[in-house]
Amino acid sequence: MAKRCMGCMEEFQEDFHYCPKCGYEDGAPPKEAYHMKPGSMLKGRYIVGRVLGFGSFGVTYIGYDTVLNHKVAIKEYLPGEFATRMPEQQALTVYSGEREEQFEAGMEKFLEEARRLANFKTEQGIVHIYDCLEENYTAYIVMEFLEGETLKEKLDREGKIGVDEAVRILLDVLKALQAVHEVGIIHRDIAPDNIYITKNGTVKVLDFGAARYATSHHSKSLSVIVKQGYTPIEQYRSRGDQGPWTDVYAAAATFYKMVTGETPEDSMERAVKDTLKPISKYVHIKKSVETAVMNAMNVQIDGRTKSAKQFADELRAAEVKRVIVKEKKADTGRWSLGMKIIVAVCAIAVGIALAAAAVAQFTTAGPAVAEIPEGQVRVPNLVNQERETAIELGRQAQLNVQIYDKQYSNEITADRVLSQETREGTLVALNGTLRVVISAGIEKTYVPDFTGMEREDVEAMLLDVGLVGVFTESEGLTPPGTVVSQGIEADTQVDTGTELPLEISLGVEGGDSSISVTVPDLTERDYEEAAQEMIGDYIYLARTTEYSDTVPRGQIISQDPAPGTQIHQTETISVVVSDGREMVHVPDIQYKSEDEAISLLEENGLTGERHEEYSDNVAAGTVTRQETAAGESVEKGSTVVYYVSLGPEPVRQQAPTRQTQPRTQAPQTAAPQTQPQTPAPTPAPTTAAPTTQAPPPTTENPVERDLNNLLKWQ
Template sequence: MIGHQLGGRYEVIERVGGGGMALVYKAQDLLLNRNVAIKVLRQQFVHDEEFIRRFRREAQSAASLSHPNVVSIYDVGQEDDVHYIVMEYVEGKNLNEIIKERAPLQVDEAVRIASQIADALDHAHHNQIIHRDIKPHNILIGRNGRVKVTDFGIARAVTSTTITQTGSVVGSVHYFSPEHAKGIVTGEKSDLYSLGIVLYQMLTGQLPFLGESPISVALKHLQEEFDEPRKFNPLIPQSVENVILKSMRKNPQERYQSAREMQTDLETCLMPERRNETKIDFPDEDDIDQTRVMPAIKPEPRGVTSTGAVPVMDSDDDHNKGKPKTKNWKKPALLISLTVLILIAMVGVVWYVKGMLVVPDVTVPNVIGQTEEKARQMLQDKGLVVSTEVIRKYKEGVDPGIVFDQTRNEGDVVKEGSEVQLSVGAEKELTKMISVEGDTYDEAVKKLIALGINEDQIKRKDDFSNDIASGNVISQTPGVDVEFDPKETEIVLTVSKGAKTVKMPDLKNKTRSQAEELIRSAGLVLAQVQEEPSYTIEQGKVTQQWPVEAGTEVNPGDKITIFISTGYPPEALNYDYNINVSPKEEGKSSKIRITFEDARGKNQEWGTRTIKSAQLLTIPLILAPNVDGVVSVYRDDQFLDTYLVSYSEAKNGTVVVPTIEPEKGAQPPPDETDPGKVDEETVDPNQEGEPDTPVDGEVDNEEGDTSAMNKEKGPSKAKGKDNKKKEVVNASSRP
């Protein structure tokens, strides 16, 4: 693509960027003589008619925008299968690169950038254009600090058609608004939500929502609350945090109503009277489904009426009224009998306890280092009781099942039957390995450290992967759910280096067979062979390779198109330009050096010739309709003159043969006896078609050949000119 002209106007200079949808090149606008940026649609989308239609329509709509904070779109075009957009070229970096280099940014810088983005969005919204893909990658910061919003032309087409394209919309899911994630129609407030996330990222250096997949991130936009930015950066004033909180509300009605309103808030949020304002509050809306506290319903006590009155019951006394009372002697006798029995039992208990208090003493043995079974036996043999609550835990240096502590020390004298608690070694408690596959390396390390693993136990191993994105974990050792010791086990994470790539070989100036062999050796596929004329590459050799240049990293299996030279184009004119030259002084040696320019390029050396007399030199030129020839003559390392050879004059045979005379007043030296002897010559061996060094006897033949050539190429020049030329040539041949 580099060196290629699009639309006959834009000459591609170099590749400056690219994403999942398109590649971006720096180019020269030959008509207006200015640098432009050209976004070229990737090959895999050139046959999607719906995408191309929307791509062109949206780009043309964005071309109507004219604002200092919006990258201007100059042109939209197509050349064969190449669809491109020509836009303003901005010298600088995109905001994503700046965030990676030095986030978090200074508060005033981040607010200034966000304010300019809001101004650009306000202009776009007033022109009924919704960006839909606001993210740091699409914000350019010029060398003068000017903020430029780009990608107005393809955002809508991208989001509707390429939801799975790596590095494009999948990357943009971190900046989706909730309504965008739902797939419903998005409006101006969706752009403001994305701008709030960009401001959040500039001030904290991280995104509000992260997840293992685009779907999980989209769900977080819909369901979860984000950590407030001041939690990560306490230097953020409350007024600035309020701007973020308001722009990132999940309910669009609670956000700013327009980009102009958000811009006004950004322009005033750093004023002294606003910096410490009250935190913005959003009241929760009533939800009929939310959990409520209801009063408990207590049952009425039995026998209580609904009015709370207790019903009146008839008592036995009412029935016994009027009957005579009799004495009951049975009750005192029963009480006396029970008292006697209790006294007898108490006497028996005292006697028994007294006997039990006389317990023999025993000495506690040392059971540390014994197995649990043997320790129990040793204690029981001494009349001691082993506690049922045995302490079992890992202790470094102690094998499982071995006693390492006892509650009664060796040699202690205790009563027989005393309880001893044992501490027994156990297997070291292991941890189940979690899954970190698919996470970025940094995320995986954070998760493993949370398990109690030291960072120096984590080893990284890089490998290629066609399925896992670069920087993400491909596999882990130990594997998922495997039990391991967090303090001792080495963790190995295999991290993706991306798809295995190869360097694109240089095919230029190679024959077709050589180029095909290089493509095959690199594991690439030759997609197409095209022919084109060339002034600089000889027939049958490669003039250019597309779509990637030599040295670019490409994936095995990528398709490559080569262009083969058919030689000079039909309109090329092979013209021999004649010029009469003389030495500085007649009879003395002078070195004549000639350089020229033609359709084959500039600064070409014809060669150097040493002469002592006037001679006619012929310089073969290749002329094109839009490229004239230029011949420059040097004598004795001094520049003499430059002669223009136009295509039209050469084609019509009207080119005048110039003559370079000796310096005025120069006379041949009196001791020069052979001014016509053979001249010495130094000629560039690579120059094709140069005449042999003439000698005195060959000049007339050369003159005759030249006359014949001029006769074939067109009408003869003015008579005076021809005579003058012949006189000079004849003079050079006289003895």
């Protein structure tokens, strides 16, 4: 007789102790004491099996519907903060008092969410809800059973996935989110562990509305639905302005993780200092897609993509404009005249009271929040300022601006401040140092020579150099399936993400494979001329290149088959074409640490010659300049002269001038001294008698002065 496995819900022979399909041990106890015992029944219809997963809000089991005869997933409402299950019991034990009320309120939300999601049976990206029921003093949702893996499991195994696949997954997630957002449901917990990919590739969003189940104002369960790297800043606030944009941020952060393999910096950290690296720093990605994702990951809601539909539309768009929101500055006191007078009157009253109580003296010349302690200054905002302007603004603020790095940026143009180490408004020591990073602008790349390369090899190289190929087909001199021409000349410097038109050869019409052709000697011939000549005999030249110190660039070095060999029309001769001396592009090492500069030079086959110099505005140990300009083409092995900052030049202390007494001729009549000289006694210090005179009268009453100062605030 067959029995059903509580691990996979498949049937197997009764005399087996382990399921032959999944290995589950028959009669195995539940994973935790508070989990339901495998084999339990719900509503006389659903068999409860092993645990699929559990957290602070509940437990999910594999199940079997004995009426419809199919596998299901059963989610049990079991918030550990409010209830538990005693061993060997099926009913829950709910804690009494306020927690009981919170348990019941949360359960109602649990069921309400399920009922609303049950309306999305036609939405492929949402797990289908079959049934809701109350039993064992709690509630259950019976839903579609999925076979596959979570996105988190996939990323744990693979590290990261390709951009195209990630975009497809993201679009499926956004489609599901758009559907639920339209009826007012917000997920609040989009992350790789809540995105499921079935065996047939269907993407499903799990655990909708998890945040709604937490009802305690002090609930520890919040940690479950606040996931560092994926949770936007508004979810950290108890009354944050949450909406579709909340899920948009999390979805974009999930995409970031998919393609880079790195969990993005937490939104709270980014709100203080945003150092999130663009995706293009990790992988090649179309600029419009990267911009769409970065817009969706804006920390501030004002600049963030507002809806799942808008995000999806931008992902598909050819061009997307980057949205940057300036950081909101603290109110420094631009008040209306009426408010100034009210504050002034209050300040006067407080001042009089304090003076009368002999507690403090009212000497403030402005609002307390605006006071800056002696010897300190507030840090100005230098982001997006030109380098020289930033240095001057720092000088005006009595701070020394020092550059310590240069980084690529798609938003901040080159030679402007990309970020500053100390946040605007921070109090720092007078004449202290403010370290900044300078933007290198959009990362540049160099267009390779793709002529004669097969499309598969071209696509791999495009990814390496950060270009986007736009392929078309036409007749050409090169073998069919290879590049016959390219829209941008080889070795041209362009922005990463630039689209490169590439013509793929269809060959030429004509040619008779029964006609023989004698292979000529093509060595030392110009490749273009030889290819043009051979196509007249319907023979293609398959071109590869190699560097040569002796053969000029573009000249054929060798061929196969050898001269004199008989071949047929439409066949191919392989030729090796000289690329001339090996040349490399000088990297930009300005404002890099010396170790990083040396590493960049070595990566490009170059050596460095180190010099030192003082610099007021480049941090010590950082490269101030290089003699060979970045991007210049030089022979491999060349030497690049660079200068390393020693920091500001030390101020030389002038040696104290020795004062020489003027020589005075001794008087002729002076008799020699017979006794040693004794120093004259130092007169005792005199103490001035205490004055009884009052200080000169002030020309302005202190209270009036404070009122005037308050009225001057702007």
